[in-house]
Amino acid sequence: MISIHLPADKEKLLTFPAGTPLALTGTVFTARDLAHRRLAQMIRKKQELPFELKDSLIFYAGPAPAPPGQICGAIGPTTSRRMDPYTPLLLEHGMLGALGKGRRGSETREAFIRFQRVYLVTAGGAAALLSRHVRKIAPIAFEDLGPEAVYKVELFEFPCFVGLDIQGNDIYNMREESS
Amino acid sequence: MFCRSIGYQTVLRAAEDLIQKASFRLPEGVEKALRSADSGGDGPGRDSLEMIQRNMDVSAREKVPLCQDTGLAFFYIRLGGSVVIEGGSLEGALNEAAASQYASLFLRKSVVKSPLRRINTGTNTPVIIHYEIVEGDELEINFMAKGGGSENKSRMSMLNTDAGEEGVLQFVLDTVTEAGPDPCPPLFLGIGMGGSFDHAPWLAKKALFRPVRQRHPDPLMAALEEKITSHVNTLSGVGIQGFGRGVTVLDTFIETAPCHIASFPLAVNINCHSARYAQVVL
Numbered sequence: 483m484i485s486i487h488l489p490a491d492k493e494k495l496l497t498f499p500a501g502t503p504l505a506l507t508g509t510v511f512t513a514r515d516l517a518h519r520r521l522a523q524m525i526r527k528k529q530e531l532p533f534e535l536k537d538s539l540i541f542y543a544g545p546a547p548a549p550p551g552q553i554c555g556a557i558g559p560t561t562s563r564r565m566d567p568y569t570p571l572l573l574e575h576g577m578l579g580a581l582g583k584g585r586r587g588s589e590t591r592e593a594f595i596r597f598q599r600v601y602l603v604t605a606g607g608a609a610a611l612l613s614r615h616v617r618k619i620a621p622i623a624f625e626d627l628g629p630e631a632v633y634k635v636e637l638f639e640f641p642c643f644v645g646l647d648i649q650g651n652d653i654y655n656m657r658e659e660s661s
Numbered sequence: 662m663f664c665r666s667i668g669y670q671t672v673l674r675a676a677e678d679l680i681q682k683a684s685f686r687l688p689e690g691v692e693k694a695l696r697s698a699d700s701g702g703d704g705p706g707r708d709s710l711e712m713i714q715r716n717m718d719v720s721a722r723e724k725v726p727l728c729q730d731t732g733l734a735f736f737y738i739r740l741g742g743s744v745v746i747e748g749g750s751l752e753g754a755l756n757e758a759a760a761s762q763y764a765s766l767f768l769r770k771s772v773v774k775s776p777l778r779r780i781n782t783g784t785n786t787p788v789i790i791h792y793e794i795v796e797g798d799e800l801e802i803n804f805m806a807k808g809g810g811s812e813n814k815s816r817m818s819m820l821n822t823d824a825g826e827e828g829v830l831q832f833v834l835d836t837v838t839e840a841g842p843d844p845c846p847p848l849f850l851g852i853g854m855g856g857s858f859d860h861a862p863w864l865a866k867k868a869l870f871r872p873v874r875q876r877h878p879d880p881l882m883a884a885l886e887e888k889i890t891s892h893v894n895t896l897s898g899v900g901i902q903g904f905g906r907g908v909t910v911l912d913t914f915i916e917t918a919p920c921h922i923a924s925f926p927l928a929v930n931i932n933c934h935s936a937r938y939a940q941v942v943l
Contacts, residue, residue: 516779543729544729544730544771545769546725546729549724552725555725555767555769556728558729560730561810561843583842584903585843585903605708605902606933607727607845609716609725609727609728610719610725611715614719628770629781643705643708653904654841654904655905656704
């Protein structure tokens with residue numbers, strides 16, 4: 483498992499092949515379905531976004547509330563593909579990469595390669611464990627959306643894998659490639 | 662006529678207990694299947710399986726939900742014909758139980774008022790309730806917290822009447838292969854066979870409440886359950902979390918019903934590895 487610290491290692495992050503296990507430390511922003519819709523609208527209307535998208539990693543997640551005395555409630559990846567319609571636009575506006583689960587559509591894959599950005603994935607259904615890799619979490623925008631708000635999350639040695647590398651290799655096609 | 666009355670508060674407490682039980686601890690058979698699952702060797706699949714196994718420990722120990730998607734709340738009710746709920750409605754008790762537990766246990770509220778308006782109800786209600794009126798004076802409550810990812814990848818088809826087992830195997834394989842990583846494999850498959858366009862998907866959901874490794878009482882269906890599991894595991898190539906290696910399907914459950922001479926309704930309700938359900942009989 484390779485340790486990555488953001489933002490210091492943002493160039494290094496792009497060098498690993500699909501399938502590489504990573505331990506990610508640094509700040510990310512959550513955004514899922516409705517937050518994506520709003521971010522895209524704001525970009526199209528040339529409005530200022532609630533956080534700096536440039537060089538930010540977006541985590542496709544809607545966390546459960548934190549129980550008293552705990553830093554973070556259950557948190558984990560949702561299906562990335564639903565964000566495909568917005569991803570090329572976000573990449574165009576400087577997004578460093580995304581963290582989610584599942585395959586991306588061909589247009590989205592091409593956009594990641596074109597902008598030389600990285601798509602990370604992690605295991606779904608391990609949200610209690612993953613919550614222990616969060617140092618801090620707070621909503622920073624769209625709080626009316628409840629779990630679909632944008633949360634600023636400080637990850638600590640968060641286990642994940644390179645899903646799509648900048649050569650276009652895909653963790654979900656590796657079985658065919660290796661056999 | 663003899664009637665047995667069960668108080669609203671009794672139903673409410675029982676339903677609350679089920680939600681608590683299901684959210685932090687998997688049923689014994691599910692946990693066992695995950696602990697002994699084939700990891701497929703080194704790689705992201707094995708790493709993910711280890712995460713899933715450690716996740717069960719953290720969830721039980723620290724009372725953090727197993728998954729951030731704490732689900733749409735499903736209740737499958739078997740209500741004895743001579744049971745009367747006193748002091749309120751059954752539907753009211755189940756909704757109140759969900760609203761109170763999703764708040765007090767810090768579960769995620771994952772329900773929007775309408776598919777078009779998409780405004781969160783903030784309570785994880787309304788719950789979905791399926792009723793069966795059965796003989797007797799008991800009330801059986803089954804609860805399931807089911808995530809959206811696996812529900813999204815579930816499929817229904819009206820097959821040709823001569824589709825046979827081959828047709829079933831093909832449709833289930835196609836459904837799981839197309840779903841790939843999205844429903845969070847390794848999976849449990851609920852298969853609804855027969856009935857009608859509306860009934861087959863309910864049978865598929867109902868099948869998912871059956872304990873792991875408990876086979877259908879009809880030997881033909883029991884054998885088909887085994888066949889589906891092995892067929893998909895051999896041919897889908899999906900593997901743990903869709904990473905291509907290790908087990909894809911942990912178990913398959915079929916429920917059947919008679920159907921029209923022109924029809925062969927078939928529904929596949931996929932459940933993720935975090936199969937959260939619990940039962941109580943009052």
